Amino acid sequence: MGRWASTGFLAIFITIAIAIAIVMNLIIPAGAHKGLEVGFYRNSCPEVETIVYKSMAQSYKTNMTVAPGVLRLAFHDCFVRGCDAFVLLDGPNTERKSVLNGGLHGYDAVDAAKRATEKACPGIVSAPDVLQFAARDSVILANWRLPMERARWASRRDDFPHHGGNGCEPRPSEHDPVSTRSKVPGEGLERSLMVVLSGFHTIGKAPCLTFDDRVQTNPVDPTLAPSFAASLKKQCLYAQITSTKVALDSTPRRFDTQYFKDIIQGRGVLISDQELLYDSRTVGVVRANKGSAFYRNFGEAMVAMSELGVLTDGSGEIRRQIDQVNT
Known part of the structure; x- marks a missing residue:
C-alpha cells in the first residue's frame, strides 16, 4: 500500500x-495518574474549568476549526515529550517552529483561555492543565459530552526549554509501513x-x-x-x-x-x-x-493520554503566558 x-x-x-x-x-499501568489529582484547583482556583470552557466556547463561536485545532495541539504536546505544554512555547528551537508542526493551529484559543485563568487566579493554573481542559471542551463543543468526572485530573506543570536540542525529537513518518x-x-x-x-x-x-x-x-x-x-x-x-x-x-x-x-x-x-x-x-x-x-x-x-510524561510537584513552573517561560 x-x-x-x-x-x-x-x-x-x-x-x-x-x-x-x-x-x-x-x-x-492501570490506575496510574502520575501525581495528578481530581479537583486539584478546588481551593486555589475553583472556577477554573468553567473559565476555560466559557473562553473556549467564545473562541469556538468565532471559529469552529479551533475544536480540531486544539485537540491536535493536545496530541502533539503529549506524544512528543509528555503533556508539558512545550508545544505552546514560541521562539527559536521550539516544537512550535518545527516543520512537522507547521499545520498546527488553535494557539489563540488556548492563549485566550490561559489569559482568562490568569485574570481570575494569577500564577495558579498551568498551561498544560489549560490545554487539557481546552481539549476536553473542544469535544464537548463539537456536540459530545465527555464524562466530566473522568476528565479533571490536574496539577501538571510547564516544562522549560531543553538546551542543546529543540524538543522536536525525530518522528517516524506516517507514510512508513507499520x-x-x-x-x-x-x-x-x-x-x-x-x-x-x-x-x-x-x-x-x-x-x-x-x-x-x-x-x-x-x-x-x-x-x-x-x-x-x-x-x-x-x-x-x-x-x-x-x-x-x-x-x-x-x-x-x-x-x-x-x-x-x-x-x-x-x-x-x-x-x-x-x-x-x-x-x-x-x-x-x-x-x-x-x-x-x-x-x-x-x-x-483522552484521560490516559493526558497522563503521559507529566511534571508535577516541584518540577517545572507555572507560566504566566502560554508561549513564554517566566523571566
Missing part, C-alpha cells in the same frame, strides 16, 4: 502514533487506546497534499471506495492541491462515530486511517467503535 502514501507532511500526528503503539505495544515504524519518545498507550484516539479525525479537515498520491494515480488506491476516490480527486485538483482541504469524515463539524463508519466503507481520507481496517491488530477496534461505545472509550483514552 506504500505507493499510495502521500508526500505531504501536514497529516495529523495521531495517525503516526497509532501504528507506533501497534509495534511497541506500550502500556500505561512494521518499520519506531517508538514514540517517552511513554505510550496500549494500541486499542491509540486507535480510539484516532477517532478525533471525526472533526476537522486534511490538506490534499496529505493524501494526493492515493487519488492522483492510475489506478487509484484500491482500498478507497471508487465513488469516494472520484470525489476526492475532484476536490483535489492539481491547481489547488496546496491550498485545498477535505473533511476527514462526512460529518466534519460533529464529534460522532462517523469516522469509524467511513473507514469500514472505504472512505478513510488518510491512508494511515484506512490501513486500520486491513491490519488484524486494529480492525476489531475499528469495528467495536462504530457505535456508542466509542464515546466512553474516547473518554478513557
Whole structure:
C-alpha cells in the first residue's frame, strides 16, 4: 500500500502514533495518574474549568476549526515529550517552529483561555492543565459530552526549554509501513487506546497534499471506495492541491462515530486511517467503535493520554503566558 502514501507532511500526528503503539505495544499501568489529582484547583482556583470552557466556547463561536485545532495541539504536546505544554512555547528551537508542526493551529484559543485563568487566579493554573481542559471542551463543543468526572485530573506543570536540542525529537513518518515504524519518545498507550484516539479525525479537515498520491494515480488506491476516490480527486485538483482541504469524515463539524463508519466503507481520507481496517491488530477496534461505545472509550483514552510524561510537584513552573517561560 506504500505507493499510495502521500508526500505531504501536514497529516495529523495521531495517525503516526497509532501504528507506533501497534509495534511497541506500550502500556500505561492501570490506575496510574502520575501525581495528578481530581479537583486539584478546588481551593486555589475553583472556577477554573468553567473559565476555560466559557473562553473556549467564545473562541469556538468565532471559529469552529479551533475544536480540531486544539485537540491536535493536545496530541502533539503529549506524544512528543509528555503533556508539558512545550508545544505552546514560541521562539527559536521550539516544537512550535518545527516543520512537522507547521499545520498546527488553535494557539489563540488556548492563549485566550490561559489569559482568562490568569485574570481570575494569577500564577495558579498551568498551561498544560489549560490545554487539557481546552481539549476536553473542544469535544464537548463539537456536540459530545465527555464524562466530566473522568476528565479533571490536574496539577501538571510547564516544562522549560531543553538546551542543546529543540524538543522536536525525530518522528517516524506516517507514510512508513507499520512494521518499520519506531517508538514514540517517552511513554505510550496500549494500541486499542491509540486507535480510539484516532477517532478525533471525526472533526476537522486534511490538506490534499496529505493524501494526493492515493487519488492522483492510475489506478487509484484500491482500498478507497471508487465513488469516494472520484470525489476526492475532484476536490483535489492539481491547481489547488496546496491550498485545498477535505473533511476527514462526512460529518466534519460533529464529534460522532462517523469516522469509524467511513473507514469500514472505504472512505478513510488518510491512508494511515484506512490501513486500520486491513491490519488484524486494529480492525476489531475499528469495528467495536462504530457505535456508542466509542464515546466512553474516547473518554478513557483522552484521560490516559493526558497522563503521559507529566511534571508535577516541584518540577517545572507555572507560566504566566502560554508561549513564554517566566523571566
